[in-house]
Amino acid sequence: MKTTTFKVWQGNSDGGELKTYEVEVDQGYVVLDAIHRIQAEQANDLAVRWNCKAGKCGSCSAEVNGSPKLMCMTRIDELPADKPITVEPMRTFPVVKDLVTDVSWNYEVKASIKRFSPKTADHEDGSWDMDQYDVERPQEFRKCIECFLCQDVCHVLRDHQLHDRFAGPRHYVYVANMEMNPIDTGDRVAELREELGIGYCNITKCCTKVCPEGITITDNAIIPLKERVVDQSYDPLARLIKLVKGSGD
Amino acid sequence: MTQHQVLEYDVVVIGAGGAGLRAAIEAAAKGASVGLICKSLLGKAHTVMAEGGVAAALANVDDRDSWKVHFADTMRGGHYLNAWRMAELHAQEAPERVRELEGWGAIMDRTPDGLINQRNFGGHAYPRLAHVGDRTGLEMIRTLQDHGIHEGIDVHMEVTVSKLLMDGGRCAGALAYDRERGRFKAFKAKAVVMATGGIGRAFLVTSNSWEYTGDGHALAYHVGAELVDMEFVQFHPTGMVWPPSVRGILVTEGVRGEGGILKNSEGRRFMFEDIPPLYKESTADTPEEGWRYVVGDREARRPPELLTRDHVARKIVKEVQEGRGSPHGGAFLDIAWIKEHIKDSEDHIKKKLPSMYHQFKELAGIDITKEPMEVGPTTHYAMGGIRVDPDSQMSTTVPGLFAAGECAAGLHGANRLGGNSLSDLLVFGKRAGEYAAEFAAGNTPVHLQDEQIDLAVQEALSPLERDPGADVGPYRLQYELQHLMQDKAGIAREEGGLTEALNELQELKTRAQAMGAGGSREYNPGWHTTLDLQSLLTVAEAVVMASQARKESRGAHSRLDYLDKDPEWGTVNLVLKKGHDGEMELRREVIPEIPEELQKIIEEQG
Numbered sequence: 001m002k003t004t005t006f007k008v009w010q011g012n013s014d015g016g017e018l019k020t021y022e023v024e025v026d027q028g029y030v031v032l033d034a035i036h037r038i039q040a041e042q043a044n045d046l047a048v049r050w051n052c053k054a055g056k057c058g059s060c061s062a063e064v065n066g067s068p069k070l071m072c073m074t075r076i077d078e079l080p081a082d083k084p085i086t087v088e089p090m091r092t093f094p095v096v097k098d099l100v101t102d103v104s105w106n107y108e109v110k111a112s113i114k115r116f117s118p119k120t121a122d123h124e125d126g127s128w129d130m131d132q133y134d135v136e137r138p139q140e141f142r143k144c145i146e147c148f149l150c151q152d153v154c155h156v157l158r159d160h161q162l163h164d165r166f167a168g169p170r171h172y173v174y175v176a177n178m179e180m181n182p183i184d185t186g187d188r189v190a191e192l193r194e195e196l197g198i199g200y201c202n203i204t205k206c207c208t209k210v211c212p213e214g215i216t217i218t219d220n221a222i223i224p225l226k227e228r229v230v231d232q233s234y235d236p237l238a239r240l241i242k243l244v245k246g247s248g249d
Numbered sequence: 250m251t252q253h254q255v256l257e258y259d260v261v262v263i264g265a266g267g268a269g270l271r272a273a274i275e276a277a278a279k280g281a282s283v284g285l286i287c288k289s290l291l292g293k294a295h296t297v298m299a300e301g302g303v304a305a306a307l308a309n310v311d312d313r314d315s316w317k318v319h320f321a322d323t324m325r326g327g328h329y330l331n332a333w334r335m336a337e338l339h340a341q342e343a344p345e346r347v348r349e350l351e352g353w354g355a356i357m358d359r360t361p362d363g364l365i366n367q368r369n370f371g372g373h374a375y376p377r378l379a380h381v382g383d384r385t386g387l388e389m390i391r392t393l394q395d396h397g398i399h400e401g402i403d404v405h406m407e408v409t410v411s412k413l414l415m416d417g418g419r420c421a422g423a424l425a426y427d428r429e430r431g432r433f434k435a436f437k438a439k440a441v442v443m444a445t446g447g448i449g450r451a452f453l454v455t456s457n458s459w460e461y462t463g464d465g466h467a468l469a470y471h472v473g474a475e476l477v478d479m480e481f482v483q484f485h486p487t488g489m490v491w492p493p494s495v496r497g498i499l500v501t502e503g504v505r506g507e508g509g510i511l512k513n514s515e516g517r518r519f520m521f522e523d524i525p526p527l528y529k530e531s532t533a534d535t536p537e538e539g540w541r542y543v544v545g546d547r548e549a550r551r552p553p554e555l556l557t558r559d560h561v562a563r564k565i566v567k568e569v570q571e572g573r574g575s576p577h578g579g580a581f582l583d584i585a586w587i588k589e590h591i592k593d594s595e596d597h598i599k600k601k602l603p604s605m606y607h608q609f610k611e612l613a614g615i616d617i618t619k620e621p622m623e624v625g626p627t628t629h630y631a632m633g634g635i636r637v638d639p640d641s642q643m644s645t646t647v648p649g650l651f652a653a654g655e656c657a658a659g660l661h662g663a664n665r666l667g668g669n670s671l672s673d674l675l676v677f678g679k680r681a682g683e684y685a686a687e688f689a690a691g692n693t694p695v696h697l698q699d700e701q702i703d704l705a706v707q708e709a710l711s712p713l714e715r716d717p718g719a720d721v722g723p724y725r726l727q728y729e730l731q732h733l734m735q736d737k738a739g740i741a742r743e744e745g746g747l748t749e750a751l752n753e754l755q756e757l758k759t760r761a762q763a764m765g766a767g768g769s770r771e772y773n774p775g776w777h778t779t780l781d782l783q784s785l786l787t788v789a790e791a792v793v794m795a796s797q798a799r800k801e802s803r804g805a806h807s808r809l810d811y812l813d814k815d816p817e818w819g820t821v822n823l824v825l826k827k828g829h830d831g832e833m834e835l836r837r838e839v840i841p842e843i844p845e846e847l848q849k850i851i852e853e854q855g
Contacts, residue, residue, distance in 0.1 A: 012771070028492020028612065040724035044717065044775030045768025049290070051458040054498045054608060056387060057293045073611055096429055097772040104406075107291065107398075115399045116354035127348045129363035135356045139381065142356060142388060146292055174395075181356060 001026055004076060005084035006034055010046065010098045018086060019043075025076055031087060032060050032071035035099070047098035055212060058147030062099050063088045068149040068210045090152040103148055109167050110174060114191060118183045128183045141177035141221060143213045146170065150207035150217060156200045166197040169207035169217045176221035179228070189232045192225055201226070253424075253433035253702060258284040258403070259689035260682070261438035263410050263423060264465065266294030267386075267671065268654025269444030270393035271346075271678030272685065276442070277400045279686035284403045284436055286425060288445075288460045291406055292394045295446050295458050296674065299386025300501035300604065302368055302378025303675070304668030305343035309364040311375040311547065316340040318374050320847070321854035323669060325527060326372040326557050327632075327662020328804045328814070330478065330822060333843045334639035335660040339669070339676050346675035347379050353396040355388050357381055369506040369543065372557040372666040374531070374854075376545075383501045383602045389671060408434065410464065411780055412705040413441065413472045413650070414697055420472065420649035421695035424705040428777070431770025433706050437697050439689035442642075442681045443469055443635060443652040444674075448482070448788045450727070450781070452628035453735035456488055456499035462781040463788030465656035469635045470787060474644045476825040477658045477838075479633035479788070480795035481805045483665055484740045486561035488627025491577040495612045497627040500582065500605060502667040504622075505554040507601050508543040509584040510536075511565070512621070513573035519580075520553035525560055530855060532556065540590060559664040559805045562626040566740060569625070579625030585618055594618065626740055631788075632665055632805065633795070634658035636824060641684035642677055646826070649688060649695075653681035663804025712779035715765030723764055723778035730757055730785060738793050743809040747797040754793065758786050794835055795823045 004025045007018040021042055023034045032050055039046045051057040053072045060071040065079060065086055079085055093101035122128045150169035156162050167175075175192060178184050192198045203226075205218045215221070232242065260276040262269045265287035273285045287294070308314040320340035324331050347365070351357065357379045358366040367376040381388040398404070407428040414422040414435065422437045445465030449457025470476055487500040505511075513519050524532050532553050533539040539552025554561065565580045575581050584602070588594035595618040599606050602617070609615040609622060635652035636645045642657060644650040654674040661669065712723075720726065733753050737746035761783065766776040801815035802808050821837045828834040843851075 026493050028494045030494060030612070033494045039774060040722070040728075044722055044724065044766060044778075045773045047772040047774060051289055051293045051295070051460065052298050053458070054298065054495075055611070056384070056604065057297045057458070059289065059293050075611070100772055102429075103290070107404075107406075110395075111398045116395065118352050118354075121352070125348060126345070126352065127364070128351055130356065130359055131363050132359040132361075135359060139356055139358075142381070142391065143384065144391075145297075145387065146391075178354065181354065183351070184354075 004034065006038065007084050007086045008035070008038065008046070008099070009088040011095065012097045013095055016095070020084070029076045030072055031064055031069070031074045031076060031085065034076065035071060035087065047096070047100045049100050056145060058145030061090055061147045061149050061152065063090060068152045070147060070149070070212050073212055090148070092152045092158045105163055106146070106148055106151060106170060109171050112195065113171065113175060114186050114188050116178050116181070116184055117186045119185050130182050134182045137220065138177045138180045140215055141173045143215055144170065144173050145213060147212060149210045149212065153206045153210045155204070155206065162197070162200060166200045169222065171196060172198060172225055173215060173217055173221045176225055179225065189228050193229045193233060198222065198225060198229060253435050253706065255435045255437055255697070256284060257437045258282045259438065260440045260442060260685045261286065261422060261436045262442040262444060262682070264288070264294070264444035264446060264656070265291055265404070266296040266444065266446055266654065266674065267389055267393060268674035268678035268681070269442070270390065270397050271675055272442045272444055272653055272682035273402045274393065274397050274400055275679045275682030276686040277402050279683055281686035281689050284405060284438070286408050286410060286423070286436070287404065287406045288409055289407060291404055292390055294390060295461060296386045296390040298456070298458070298499065299389070299671055300383040300499065301370060301503035301506065302380030302385045302668050303347055303389065303671035304370065304373060304377050304666065305347040305379060305672055306340060306377060307344050307347065307365060307367060307379065309360055310367040314375040314377060317850045318854055319343070319377065321851050322373050323660070323666060324662070324851055326664055326666040328664060329662065329819060330804070330840065331662035332639050332659030333847055335677070337847060338639065339660055339673060342676045343672040346672065346679065350389065350392050353392050355392040357388070368503065369551070369555060370502055370667045371505070371555045371561070373668065378506070378668040380503070382600070383503050383604045385671065405434070409777065409780065410468060411709045413468050414701055415472055416695040416697070418648065419695065420647050421697060424702055426709060428772050431773070435697055435702050437695060439692055439695055440649050440651060440685035442685050443650065443656050444654050444678065444681070445656045447631040447655040448792070449628045451730065451734050451785050451789045451792070452739065453731040454488065454497040455628040456485060456497055457628065462784045464784045465652065466634055466791070467784035467787035469644065469647065469650060469652065470791070470825070470827055472647055472650070473827060474647045474650060475636040476791050477633060477636040477822050478662070479791040479825060480799045480823060481632035481663050482628060482792060483558055483630040483632060483805045484562045484626040485629035486558055486565055486626055487582055487624040489613065490575070490579040490623050490625045491613060498608065498612070499627065499629070500622060500624050501602070504582060504584050504602060504605060507584065508540065508587045509554065509582050510552070510586060511554050511561070512581045512583060513568045514575060515573055519568055519573070520556065520561065520564060523564065524553060525556070528556055557664055558667065562740060563807060565625055575623040577623055579623045581621040582624045583621035585620060630665055630670060631655055632658065632661040632663065633791070640680070642681035643684060643688070649692070651681040651685045653677040663806065709780060712764055712766040712776055713770065715763065717765040717767035720760055720764055723766060723775055723782060726757065726761060726764060727778060727782055727785065730782070730789060733757070734789055734792070738789070738796055741807050741809050742796050744797065747793055750793045751790070751797070754786060754790050761786055790833055791825050794833055795825065798823055798835055
């Protein structure tokens with residue numbers, strides 16, 4: 001057991017500051033363990049969100065030494081030992097209290113997106129045939145745990161605060177999962193271009209780098225969606241084909 | 250009078266895991282106005298952690314499977330204490346509940362024919378668990394969430410219920426507060442569905458998240474609902490044991506379903522010893538036969554690692570106690586060994602068990618494609634819960650109060666089969682939502698009483714008015730409770746320890762009632778913990794009392810002083826109810842006789 005110094009941001013929407021705590025750190029400790037220890041022993045009302053503590057629920061997102069991380073999957077022995085560990089709330093969303101931010105905007109954006117709509121079932125029992133090969137792409141996107149770290153790191157949201165016209169990487173992954181589902185019949189291309197503002201993304205791949213699930217957000221979700229937008233919006237031949245098929249937007 | 254907002258719905262669902270979401274979706278589909286209360290953010294509930302799969306006799310992988318086999322497996326796994334009508338409905342309706350998820354956007358792993366794939370799991374005769382790698386729970390909760398948000402349901406996130414409200418003998422809603430500001434909300438509802446999950450946080454080593462404090466069990470109990478089967482707490486055989494910070498985190502049974510084997514420190518596959526008589530005929534004699542089963546040989550029988558969870562957990566404890574455990578007090582779970590049979594085993598393991606690979610790599614520094622894992626039992630699931638009508642899921646004693654999923658009891662009897670909880674929450678979540686909507690439509694509006702609300706608000710606020718420094722603080726008290734339950738009401742129980750536990754619980758109750766919380770009403774987890782403690786102490790008492798009464802070992806309930814099953818106890822459930830003097834009362838209730846046709850199915854399936 002050794003003692004490590006933590007600087008934890010505490011405050012609310014009116015402001016706050018980094019408070020210093022000395023914490024006894026056990027073998028294998030992750031940052032969330034240390035936060036819990038502070039909570040149990042030194043600051044009972046320290047606000048932090050967490051649920052599973054196993055990297056599956058995406059609740060404990062924060063900025064550890066300035067990097068967007070899940071606190072439950074960030075081992076203390078992998079951080080530099082020679083300086084204090086800082087833990088701050090995600091910067092892209094308004095602070096509620098301490099490490100907890102108001103992420104409700106994400107839920108509003110998702111609810112605004114055209115929902116999944118399946119084709120008629122292939123079998124009488126209501127089931128569909130899908131080939132494993134065809135579902136692997138959308139299955140990658142369905143690994144998303146909605147930790148919103150990709151939203152936190154994206155400069156369109158973080159620096160430019162374009163929350164009103166840009167849905168963010170999480171929601172492109174969400175759209176891609178439906179668009180690439182073999183039984184979905186919805187068409188969200190116009191929505192992507194307009195309300196969801198995919199054009200603002202200039203593929204710096206920051207989102208891919210922070211994704212704790214290892215989803216290749218930019219290459220596998222955003223770029224193919226951008227291509228669809230370009231094809232449907234600007235390719236005269238594709239427009240003609242769509243028109244003839246009767247499914248144009 | 251206190252300040253609070255009143256929100257009115259036909260149906261209020263408390264809890265937004267799989268059961269709560271499924272209930273809310275169904276109630277809304279039946280035309281009810283629905284309020285859904287989430288303790289955390291939407292989509293973060295404990296269902297997200299379910300890994301291995303959802304059990305349903307789709308018969309996509311083995312056409313010999315049917316609802317009848319699933320029914321018989323569930324009853325055998327529960328040592329015949331199950332509510333047989335629930336087991337029947339569950340087995341019959343699970344396939345349709347699973348298939349409809351794909352119409353809402355779920356994508357399960359496929360068979361070569363393009364159907365939903367199914368995997369082997371403990372106690373299931375055939376490959377039965379529909380799955381997505383080892384993240385099936387995430388797939389389910391996300392599917393229900395993404396479907397539910399378009400169904401006109403009002404979602405109240407980070408809202409905690411502290412009391413159920415009553416109108417005479419009928420459940421009339423709930424008093425809750427929002428975490429962000431600590432403001433009170435009175436939910437007025439013609440029907441309430443309880444879907445709050447389990448009680449794992451009453452124990453020290455658990456796979457359960459902080460939310461699992463038995464809120465639904467306790468809230469319902471305090472307004473007169475019956476609890477049943479509370480002595481049956483499932484200790485999942487394979488939780489992580491090292492390093493200390495991850496102790497208890499679940500290692501999916503899917504590892505064994507994919508061919509993982511258990512070994513002791515001498516390298517012996519100890520599961521081949523002491524096969525229970527109920528399973529003698531259906532268990533492989535040799536490792537070679539076991540492997541053939543894993544890869545789908547219909548003539549082969551199950552490897553012993555796929556026996557039921559109660560048995561596997563006890564066997565691991567025995568190895569450790571007899572000095573043949575792993576270095577940190579568990580057993581070795583080895584999936585890497587399948588390289589003897591599969592050429593590209595590393596890729597295969599990463600594909601089939603991606604989160605297990607990730608979890609061990611990140612948190613324990615172990616590469617499961619190359620080395621064995623160290624595993625040991627972890628508190629996982631409450632078979633016991635609110636006693637309900639098997640068809641409607643309405644409480645047997647409180648009209649207007651429904652329950653579904655883990656906080657309801659009956660389906661699993663003395664031990665739950667893996668995969669049966671995800672199907673449970675779909676089947677009975679739907680039923681609870683449907684019948685709650687019907688109840689709401691067929692009954693008069695309710696009235697809320699201000700005095701009840703005022704009292705509940707005062708109670709909820711009282712910890713903030715008390716001295717936070719007078720005792721050890723809410724977290725340490727919870728820790729003391731967890732220690733007590735782990736030591737004296739855990740995987741091996743005996744009379745003396747249980748008596749001590751009952752006495753110590755009374756003491757903890759007194760201290761919890763005097764517990765103060767520092768800080769303000771705004772997002773204050775310390776305050777929240779003082780409230781959680783009230784629920785935890787109620788369910789802990791129920792577990793201990795029922796464990797003390799059941800003087801035999803059966804399923805998940807093991808008594809060191811009564812090592813064997815006692816046939817006299819084989820037809821009896823233990824029912825707990827709050828007495829008129831406020832004390833917990835326990836009675837035995839004989840299980841209704843099973844209809845002939847169901848008995849016949851059990852006999853035919855051996």
